[in-house]
Amino acid sequence: MESEAYTDRELMVAAAAREIDDGDVAFVGMRLPLIAFQVAVSTHATNALSVFESGVVRDDPADGFLHTMCDLPNLDHAVSTTSMIDIMSRLQRGDIDVGFLGGAEIDRYGNLNTTRVSSGSRQIRLPGSGGACDIACLSQRTVILMPHEPRRFVQNVTYNTSPGHGEGGDWRERNSVAGGGPETLVTTKATFSFDDDGEMYVESVHPGVDLDDIVDDFPWDLRTAKDVTGDAVGRTDPPSQTVLDLIRKFDPDGFWTR
């Protein structure tokens, strides 16, 4: 069975890699995007460049596993190892084509929270923004990766760490939020796009997932491709064997992807 041949996170990495176009400058965060960039530049996006907020610029996969963007294999034979201001300035100039984000909570307009959440009466403190707010504000487009867990999908994020399409419509423009905002959300069950109003809709469900099982995970009436484009909700392409081999090369012990 295809669905047993790879993990949910391997599928997410494969889907994320497809979001990097050839020639893109990608702002790569931690965890899965670290692997997604390496897959993309090894397959269809050989002219892509990656930048990391720590100051690293790379044009090829690292020769060795990366726990973090600052592991020595990511610095070795980098194109440039520079400063955060240098990297963030590229973002602020509008030179970053795509940035990757994650979140503990997301709302229908792709606003993300990584600062604090409530669980009953308890306020749980999360690590915070890191560079996420900057990527969300300033990338030409963003791609969001999240585990598909109903508690993460909320009417309103508890704290808007990383603005998406705000309240929808021309909210970003009205609020002088410079970049393009979320274009794609990939969860462990489905891939979502955002319509002209900035509202997310199901673009495709992953192999083995039933659309009906997904819509109940959201506290709002989830829109689908059919509502927006008229096309039926698709089936996410599974990772090819080439891509799976690459993912397992870049994450040999499955530290991030198992």
Next chain:
Amino acid sequence: MESEAYTDRELMVAAAAREIDDGDVAFVGMRLPLIAFQVAVSTHATNALSVFESGVVRDDPADGFLHTMCDLPNLDHAVSTTSMIDIMSRLQRGDIDVGFLGGAEIDRYGNLNTTRVSSGSRQIRLPGSGGACDIACLSQRTVILMPHEPRRFVQNVTYNTSPGHGEGGDWRERNSVAGGGPETLVTTKATFSFDDDGEMYVESVHPGVDLDDIVDDFPWDLRTAKDVTGDAVGRTDPPSQTVLDLIRKFDPDGFWTR
């Protein structure tokens, strides 16, 4: 005779070198200050550091003649070769103790013009500020070196390229000009200080120069040390043989000092 044993410009360099205290960070411009710093750090100011707007930081004399701050001997074995923003930021942070300036015109409050002057009906264009305006605005104190020519001493500078004490009094504070302003002017005939109101006065005349010959060079009633401190106008110390030897080592062909 002492006055024949050295040139006017060698005396100016010697006087300028004395203005660098041990431990100072000095913002060194072109021409004579290039040599003055090297003399100072070789004699009384062994812990002084020099910075140059091109990005050079040095703690010792260059091993070779310097036409400009970017000649290779000034880069070789520098403490740091960095950027202009780095150097100017030190100035803006208030970390530069003393900066050197020159000018085509100076007024009684030490305002300097290096942008344009009039000669009869002709407007003569000069090279401009370079970093002079920044040094004038932001150094803790400035030292001005100029040939002693009556046309350079004016009631009001044609163009205020590098603000001194403005209109005197608390002008700098009122106009948010951050640094301390001019402390010393050294010409080829005398050394001047600035009083509490920011007006220049003769501190000492160089060997062989008569005070009476100087006062007529100014279009205002020139004040002297006697008016300000009650002390008589002094005699500028001639350069010692050690200092002369150093000047001639750093400028062996007398390119700047003959």
Next chain:
Amino acid sequence: MPDTKVRDLSAAIEMIEPGSSIAMGLALEHAIPFAAGHELIRQGTDDLTLIGPISDLLFDQLVAADLVDRVRAAWVGNVSAGTGYNFRRAVEDGDLEVENHSNFSIALSLKAAAMGVPYLPTRSLLGSDIFDESDRFREAEDPYSGDRLALVPAIRPDWAIVHVQRASPYGDAHFWGNSGVTFEGVKAAKNTLVVAEEIVDSDVIKSDPSRTAITRESVTTVAEVPYGAHPSPLAGRYNRDNEYYVDYAERTNDLADAADWLEEWVYSVPDRTTYMEKIERNLSVSEPTVAAEVEYGK
């Protein structure tokens, strides 16, 4: 000849007063000055304000030791494992004040101080709750275009602590690999402690002045501590000790366990030699890449 600024690490850390604000972890996951942090813990230097973009484990350890009143940062946790449990616990218990930043806003705060200006403008932050909840960030209109901008005011730490590959006794340093906000932090701070793998003759530093972004007049004191950035990696010197991060996460979820961890790894470890004996993993660089030759001269 300038005076040497070399002290042993404990004497250097003694210069830092309780109640100080300290910027560290400025190169992100790279070159984190863990040895200096552990010495702060052993000396019990408390009432601290910690400043940095993402702190990885170091801030969590100082919080575990109950030395921290306030954190001004973009992210505090454990990059290999996610949560920093001591940080989370302290915030949830109301024992720790947090000023929320993005990485760029921390970078700009330090850059503003490094440039000697009261603030820098940015197009980031607008639209976020980081901006909306803050009484520090201000909205401003660009007088040229009418665009809305955010203003980020300067942060001037009492101390910056940075770890580098090599430094002269005067404090001039070579640091390579990604630098994050290291150089901005040094220039922003009132004092800097440079912790170096190796203290070298000034001529070594001066053989490559374009590599010298930290210069003596910004540096208060210098300490030589080989492996002083462990468990974080240092370019050309040693790899990240990832198992340490995972182990820390597993052993500090609980307050009592965290105390045990501190006892084992900090309080009972007098110096860095003893510390390194506890590490069994080989972290050395196995395939060095030698930088292409560069010449100066006259």
Next chain:
Amino acid sequence: MPDTKVRDLSAAIEMIEPGSSIAMGLALEHAIPFAAGHELIRQGTDDLTLIGPISDLLFDQLVAADLVDRVRAAWVGNVSAGTGYNFRRAVEDGDLEVENHSNFSIALSLKAAAMGVPYLPTRSLLGSDIFDESDRFREAEDPYSGDRLALVPAIRPDWAIVHVQRASPYGDAHFWGNSGVTFEGVKAAKNTLVVAEEIVDSDVIKSDPSRTAITRESVTTVAEVPYGAHPSPLAGRYNRDNEYYVDYAERTNDLADAADWLEEWVYSVPDRTTYMEKIERNLSVSEPTVAAEVEYGK
């Protein structure tokens, strides 16, 4: 594999349209791209706006060739000899518009563009006629302290032309020695021409990524021109040719003489090899200083 961006110098200069704004001479007296400037003169690329801190001779030569409408700079002249006579003549004759800057205001103009913000604040300029005469610099009140500041708006040149020691065919470059506003200029400009002493394999650049402050996505095209910065010096490669500057000053005080000079040194010199044959002085680095070893690796 990215495509090569290498062109010969004349093809690279052909990419620059008449009417362009060009930032060059950004490392001050160091590494001035004279070869590129002379090719602009040979091609007659006119209606130019020139941008830079202090231009030394290069701007004066382009003005002599009647290619320049406007200069935005802090200082234009001849550092060895003082006056740039062609610049002075053009301004006095009303043929050249000058936007007066200080070095810092040019640096901040480019830095603002490089950072992607409309302006940067400064404590410099206030009190000067550079500030008072300008309709670009604005006064602003610091909302935090109430202090008065000057705002310096961004300048985004059409082109930056920079000279470096070595570059990859993709445009990633190593440049050492003092850099002035070179890196800010490259990031500020819409296009960059990198003129390199030597084009090297990408692996050479990648052996020392912390030296790579110019990266490919900022670079439009790359040309290999040994001695392309002569008569200015280039760290580790060749010394300043001071006699050239003195000779230029003596020979260009007069319009007709300046035309003769251009004919001899630019129009009648087809390429850099021929050009270097005209230089009799030995400018080579006699005592090279080799930079201390740096390693990366994994």
